[in-house]
Amino acid sequence: MSAITQEQAVDPGRIGERDKVCFWRDARWDDLECLSATFVQHEYSLHTHDTYVIGVIESGVEEYRLKGVEHRAVAGDVCLVNPGELHDGRPGGNGYRYRMFYPSIDLMAEVRGQVTERHGGGLHFREALVEDPEVFRLLSGAHRTLEDAPTHLERDSAFLEAASLLIRRHADLDGPEIGVGREDRAVATVQDFVEDNLAEDLDLKKLAALVGFSPYRLIRTFRKAIGQTPHAWVTGRRIAKARRLLSMGDQPANVAVDCGFYDQAHLTRLFKSVHGVTPGHYRAAFLS
Secondary structure, X not given: OEEOOHHHHOOOOOOOOOOEEEEEEEHHHOOEEEEEEEEOOOXXXXXXXOOOEEEEEEEEEEEEEEOOEEEEEEOOOEEEEOOOOOEEEEEEEEEEEXXXXXXXXXXXXXXXXXXXXXXXXXXXXXXXXXXXXXHHHHHHHHHHHHHHOOOHHHHHHHHHHHHHHHHHHHEEOOOOOOOOOOOOHHHHHHHHHHHHOOOOOOOHHHHHHHOOOOHHHHHHHHHHHHOOOHHHHHHHHHHHXXXXXXXXXXXXXXXXXXXXXXXXHHHHHHHHHHHOOOHHHHHHHHHO
């Protein structure tokens, strides 16, 4: 397990004096990413994850929009986001303190298989917010254990117990196949092209021409299919690619070029708005 200290993670340009951030990953659980933070000022922009998002609110209030619906999470709540679901996040009132897991689809499928003793099938959390004191206690304890416990056995046991109970109680085990949006053929064609050309200076007219649409029709189709404009979706994919390259040790300056950002400052601003830490500090967690 690698860790980033609060001092390393704080970006003075976006984090207030009372905001605190600690990010780390656990390689034993498919590079499970974990974040503990206190946010009084910091706000997340609209974004999606390729992973699940599982969190507990320890104090205060977080307000966020998920799939177009406003939510208000308070102390004791468990927050759940499925892969590909569009959301943001901001402090409510005097801010909030929370602990978050970002387990991969493969990791959750592995835990699901252990829970059901069979392979295959979907896993989809039914509710964005749940009140379940036992699940809250186990998740909060597992997060602390992954951060501090000295033995693999203790860390593994705590995470598996918490994740298993969460799945048994709050997941639809016959849920839909996970994917980023339910694209029609035109949107899928544009998305495939974008994924292969993220380093390029993409043009809305050219993207629309790929499928014989006007730029306006392409924007409208994207909004209907996945809840985002083409520009917002492309930015999200660039950030996702940047995350992968940084995890492999690539330098932020090179990542900015390879992912189509204007410069490193552009990458830093957008990456921080989604992940809460700078690209350099995210990369450091994989090198420690």
